[in-house]
Amino acid sequence: MKNVRFIFIVFSLLFSLNSCLKDTCENVYTYQRFDPVYVKPEVLRQKVAASVSKELVTTGKIYVYGDYLLINEPDLGIHVVDNKVPTSPKFISFLKIPGNSDLAVRNGLLYADSYIDLVILDLKNPLDVKEVYRVESAFPSYGKDEKLGLLVAYKAAEVTETFPCSENSGNTFFEGNVIWTRDNNSLTSGLKTPSGTVGIGGSTARFTMNKGLLYTVSTSNLSAFKLEDNGVTKQVSTQNVGWNIETIYPFEGLLLIGSQNGMYIYGIDNPEKPQLLSTFEHWRACDPVVSDGKTAFVTLRGGTECEGFLNQLDVINISDVRNPKLIKSYPLYHPIGLSINQGLLFICEDDRGIKLYDTKDLNALDKNLIYQDKSFSAVDIIVLENDKIAIITGEEGIWQFSYKNPAKWELLSVIKSKTND
């Protein structure tokens, strides 16, 4: 009985020690934190000039201009690459353009965004590129601070923190000018797309040109700039086109604008002020779009960046641009960029590489897969029709293939980005 008493006393003492019986809990939480990026006007508006070439760290959008391949290094600038021999591309200079993510070239003039400004550079001599004009505040800004300068962007950073479970954080909150969110998407979609391509065949571009005009899309605006050969550029219109706008693609008097909620078709009979003709809506997803004139091909992808859960290709009849009609949807893995050229449809499927379809039967695309390569990650593609070359960007770099035999591609070169070495 002494033992029982002893046990009882021991545990009675334990009862009195609340701390020994109190639960604890820590929450390991991963936040997306958006830090404000301030740039002093005098720093932002320093004249851009060519500097010595440097290594590609992160692959952004690309643009093909003659024998040159221009590669955006997100937020830092543009690499100028001599791609005359696709089997041996050579980096020849780097253009330091803070806040750059998009680009387009016309008549030897390079148009590039620099946070809220549009800069125009003379690209005729890639070794001696000079800034010839600048449209200040061409794109929406977030405001300014007297001391810190212009608030030009919010930069996402993933932060993992540990705090007591009893502290319940909201989905999004502000702390000074810093935005915190549990969401991986709610703000990034309005900022810079991580990578992509610009050009006639490009599908994730935010800049495109037509009839002496540069059209740009921001998160919610479509702007038109009138271009002069001497570089002087004037913003002639800007209009709200919805929300979460992602891409713009021109074809035969039309602008196809991809947003996370649908595809907008704008006519440019009045080039300086595009008119909305029709809308093709879909569930929320990212959706680059290309077209051969009669048919629009839209890839929808879901996931962290794009919300939504759709991963498919929508084939849409746009013969009547005021009444687009879905022909068929095809499930895909995680499609991103795409290109249509001479009846061949190229689709980048993220970490499952590239697919090539013959579009002779739009109702049976899935039965007409000509080629597939899963050995690399593919985000977007430019197709050089004459040389039958496909330039594909991915998280790991840039791949160049010859597809003279569509069923058997030949690898020409790989430019690896340093981030993914």
Added chain:
Amino acid sequence: MIKRGFLLLVLFLTVFSYSLKSQDLSPSPSLENKGYMLGQFSMGYGYYLNGGALLSTGFEYKMGKFFSPKWSLGGGIAYMQFKPLDGLYGISLLSELRYFLRDESKNWRFSGVADVGIGIGGSRLQTGWGSNGLGPRLYSGASVTRKLQNKTSLMLEIGYLYQNLNYRDNTPGRGWQSFQTESIMKYHFRRIQIKTGLFF
């Protein structure tokens, strides 16, 4: 309410322990073949994060072998609802080491026990589980065993439990707010436990 119920249970167990007489049945049938099975119902008492007292409930099932007249080693499974309202529960695999103060000829015996285990948590609030991480469990206690009939003994036990369970919340967001949330709640549960069960 919970606190009062728990105190009543403690009182009952104390009175029950004092009422046991040592001059009853012999020998202990469960030890004849040097093996045992033990099923236990457990009640745990502790303070949740906000300081409120909580009564947890669960059950355990173990099997073991005596490797000497007083020592046994066993293993089994334990389930416990740590916070019934939110359905926070844990399932653990454990092994226990038990030492009996008195030999098997006695009708009632005292023993000390320690177990170690590893558990996985689940919660009614989670949209799915399976991605939850594993967490350790430690327990030590003392028990009294009273022979009821030839092959069955009644066991009462009191002990202290620490259990770490990790709940991963991967609830998809709604609307524009978020696509997906991921947080890992690392709980450290501390409970004083009272168990009653049958020793076969």
